[in-house]
Amino acid sequence: MDILLQEDSIISPLGFSTSENIKAIKAGVSGLHFHENSRFLNGGFYAGIVDKSLLAEHFSKIGDSSKFTKLEQMMLLSIQSVLNNNQLDLSETGLVISSTKGNVDLLGDSRNFSKDRASLISLAKIIQDFFGFKLQPIIVSNACVSGGLAVAIAKRFIQVGKFTDAIVVAGDLVTDFVTSGFQSFQALSATPCKPFSKNRDGISLGEAAAAILVSRRERKANNISLVGDATVNDANHISGPSRTGEGLYKSIQLALKEAKLAALEIDYLSAHGTATLFNDEMEAIAFNRAGLEHVPVNSFKGFYGHTLGASALIETILTKHSLLNNELYPSLNFEELGVSKPINIIDKLEKRELKIALKTASGFGGCNLAMILKKAF
Template sequence: MKNVYLLRDAIISPIGFNTRENLLSLRQGISGLKLHKEPQQTPSEYTAGIIEDKLLNENFREIGDPDSYTKLEKMMILAVAGILSEKEALDLDQTGLIISSTKGNIDLLGYESGFDKKRVLLSELGKQIKEFFGFKLEPVIVSNACISGGLALSVAKRLMNAGKFQNAVVVAGDLVSEFVLSGFNSFQALSEGACKPFSKDRNGISLGEAAAGVLLSEKAAENKANVALVAEASANDANHISGPSRTGEGLFKSIQNAFRYSGVKPGQIDYLSAHGTATPYNDEMEAVAFNRCGLEKTPVNSLKGYYGHTLGASALIESIVCKHSLLNGELYQSLNFTASGVSKPLNIIQNYRNQNLEYALKTASGFGGSNLALILKKENNG
């Protein structure tokens, strides 16, 4: 398949309302995770990365009426607005819109929100974004557990390769809702404090909410370095409704297929962006899969210590960070890492540093046995 290029992007999160602000926070080791005490939630105390409603509304007023949209819609619309440049106007009649979310507006269930009950549907979420900007083509909705954000990039690339459109806007987002909190709490999967991916003393995830958007194009931007999506592969090992394969089979197959499709070898990967949720089973599974693929010496980090697990947005946010790591030659600290708590060796990035980078591998895994691998490459066109 032909490569596609990651052009303009935007990240809306507790540590920044654009990509530049987010990258600055990553460089400085600033986390969006905070302790929250809300009696109506389950549990009553939890650590998470949550966007303040007041700040969100202040930013949204520049482009629309905050009262007309749900919190998630505002986050995702801001992400799309951040990548639509007046100087480089897109033909929205011919631009694809790919939307990723695991739960959408599920926070509207059970409450008198003032919004039509249909807004809880993922299709309605797509409709709101489409109509706000005036996209002509019907949005494609991607919802496949926690690989959704990365899978949306894969779906966009495949549709572009099939000739459906030359450009695509990919946007992803999810909230920290009572439904999500109670669900992970029922698994006893929530961390007591800020999560510690791959650490010996890790004890679960921290949740987060964020949105991100990226413009994909078949054409690279001229006279500058670009980052191309050169391969993507997914595999489902169907191990368990929530537990990953203990041998990392699905992730192993995803990575191996991405290598096979691209012709890239394990030794060429300069940076590995892991899923790294900080649950005992996920981190162990990833360590096994990475070692099976010959990636045990590759610098690796998890960004969950900054954002928490943002569900359907996580793999897209982390792919955008991968892009900028390649362009800027930066490796970000795997925040909150203490001492290794997995059975196989990994080269955890413990301090921010600069390094020449050409290839990055982004992986993601999710409930139901879903797994994904993306290979990104820096190309100089100037």
């Protein structure tokens, strides 16, 4: 049974649709800008932040922005865009929601909203009620693999017959809670992040939302199938990745096994690529162990920053469109390779025939994810 990745939408500083986001990426436009804040080193930090006024303007077409938080508006807009282009019976459609922190900003300043709304259960209920989904929402919150893991979970529920269609939505914000946490690790970059580069010095944060329709029902001639996925926890450290890349390596091997593919059949690799010293090194080691050192690879973090629970879904959507468009998108801000093992970084936009791609993600607590996407035509 083919599980298809169909209609999608990305809401980010680069645009309020997937097409706007891809147009910005092809033009080399980054959503990262400096945001002044005296509480932080260097007087502020680089991040990709969605403009509130522009968001409210777009959201006013579907609801009253004063009744919904910023995160809720972003996630609801992304789902609405997917629903606009598909006739779905929401009484039978699954809803899978991914976020690492949800409305955590309400714990500091609840404004017109109850602090209870900070819970992920409340976020799920708001999304469910807004559209009228009847099935109980599934909540996925497993650090920074969450957005991709949500797609994999939707796939598995469809395979066992729980539903035929599922909407997967993911979102997270740049908040004081998150930025303070990464500053405590001394992991915030003083410049827009530089994944896999020799002079990288940490992450840039970002906020975004995305949604995608996962289905076993063909609706269009051109489809992308999710043919393999796996997640392995290396149990190395609460915030540090395995030095041998063990969890990511095993995830890749298991995903390839399910897909019945060999590493040499992978045409493109979308990495997690946070631009921290340890993450990028770990990924390079895992890719080499898996025999993927020659596969063109990029990170989208230079465009978006790290959008936490939304990152793996956004990057899965972009990987899908790379396959459909036969385009390799550059790893923005890359300079000189700064990892100990060779990898083939994409440094400019390139047209190339693509059939199969691998998307990886890793996160705190030792979680790792690998997903294999394949053209279904």
